[in-house]
Amino acid sequence: MKAIINAKTYDFNNYKEKVYILFDRLIKKIGPMSEFNTIEKELLDKVIDASGALVMPGLINGHTHIYSSLSRGMNLPFNPKSFTEILEQLWWKLDGVLVKDDCYISAIVYGLESIKCGVTTLIDHHASGGDILGTLEKLQDGICRDLGMRGIFCFETSDRFDVEKCLDENINFSKIKNNECSSLFGMHASMTLSNETLDKISKRKGKLPIHIHLAESMEDEVDSINKYKKTIVERLEEYKLLTKNSLLAHCVHINEYEAKLLKAHNVYVALNPTSNMNNAVGLPDYNLLKTHGIPCIIGNDGLGANITREFLNLTYSMKNKYSDPGNFNFSDLLELINNSYEYVSNHLGIKIGKIEEGYVSDLIIVPYNSPTCISDENIFAHIFFGVFDRFTPRDVICNGKLLMENNAPILPFEDIYEKSVLASKKIWNILK
Ligand SMILES: [Zn+2]
Structure with a gap:
């Protein structure tokens, strides 16, 4: 059993001051510091002092690409004029040659970077053309077994x-399901999936929810309408692929009818505003999704590891998109953050995202000196403008285990960046 003491806690619902938390894999007890002296100290194998810091739940990255860590600075001819050309000139070249070792190395690097950003759960969308079979297990080895994070x-x-x-890899890996690791059925995007392939997926995937890029760019919708005379959501519905709890990334260009169809299928949408801006594909119509009651979560699409930048950029970009400073307020952002905990709770069969007894001990300790008073009424303004803006967790705990202490990951992976550099050289040489 471990303890966090002198804690200010905030879990996107409640704010408490001067409390202690007793935890192992689960949070066992929370109480006022005035009662901490009654705890039998010999029961504790570690006491972490959170004075001057906020204790929050570990964050979730709702859509990412772990292998993107191997793309940084890749020097290939790059002059895209469209979203498809970004894929052709960069991402499809990179993912096309990745093998299992690259997947493992990128998992450790991306996992470490995520831990430094307070992210303890990754929902990953993986591709590797050099090896397909066995690659998801490599991600699980890196993220869940060796780093101690959670992953879907x-x-x-x-x-x-x-x-x-691809079908075999998704189906084989779907047999692994525990509180730390689970799976979805992965599909790239409508524009790289023929009807024949959709039919095969539909026949094999059973009730597995899908994870797909959907209408990320208008090119995806235009491709579907030109080739199949229907929108992407109608295509997916025709093949009965919109299973409950499916995760649809982006949905930037869906229309009103598609939104209605999505609502009827109890799916989630993962918004990735910074990636959308970087790819110049437009921004999601959050008001359309909200009007139709479609639950959204937030990912970063592999653009770095920091998810709080997405929290900020989604807020700013939605205000700007609708030319309305009152649009997308704190309650919207809080709803999306809490949706991500609900989504992961459903998939992993755990209670995650609150600092309450019985919830998993995925906790981050974030130093924060407030220039003004904090109360339970203004805490999220402090989090949004002060904490998220320069998000530097000091300690990160997942599943009751310390993954980072005093700003340094405690796991022995000192040489992984060297290995990653060597892997990137090998990959980039192949692509020259
Ligand atoms: Zn993506």
Whole structure:
């Protein structure tokens, strides 16, 4: 049993001051510091003093690409004029040659970077053309077994790859399901999936929810309408692929009818505003999704590891998109953050995201000196403008284990960045 003492806690619902938390894998007890002296200290194998810091739940990255860590600074001819050209000139070149070792190395690097950003759960959308079979297990080895984080993985089935192997990898990996690791059925995007492939997926995936890029750019919708005379959501519905709890990334260009269909299927949408801006594909119509009651979560699409930047950018970009400073207020952002905990709770069969007894001990301790008074009424303004703006957790705990202490990851992976540099050299040489 461990303890955090002198804590100010905030879990996107409640704010408490001067409390202690007793925890192992689960939070066992929370009480006022005045009662801490009654605890039998010999029961504790560690006491962490959170004076001058906020204790919050570990964060969730709701849509990412772990292998993107190997893309940084990749020097290939790059002059895209469209979203498809970004894929062709960068991402499809990189993911096309990745093998299992690259997947493991990128998992450790991306996991460490995520831990430094206070992220303890990753929902990953993976692709690797050099090896397909066995790659999700490599991600699980890196993220869950070796780093001690939680992960929900899938392989993005695409006509670019051997489709049968993509199907096998998703189905094989779906047998792994525990409180730390689970899976979705991965699909790249409508524009790289023929009807024949959708039919095969539909016949094999059973009730597995899908994880797909949906209408990220208008090119995806135009492709669907030109080739199949229907929108993407109608295509997916025709093949009965919109299983409950599916995760649809982006949905920037869906129309009103597609939103209605999505609501009827109890799916979630993962918004990735910074990636959308970087790719110049437009921004999601959050008001459309909200009007139709479609639950959204927030990812970063592999653009770095920091998820709080997405929290900020989503807020700012939605105000700007609708030319309304009152649009997308704190209650919207809080709802999306809490949706991500609900989504992961459903998938991993745990209670995550609150600092309450019985919830998993995924906790981050974030130093914060407030220039003004904090109360339970203004705490989220402090979090948004003060904490998220320069988000530097000091300690990170997942599943009751310390993953980072005093700003340094405690796991022995000193040489992983060296290995990652060597892997990137090998990959970039192949692509020259
Ligand atoms: Zn993505």
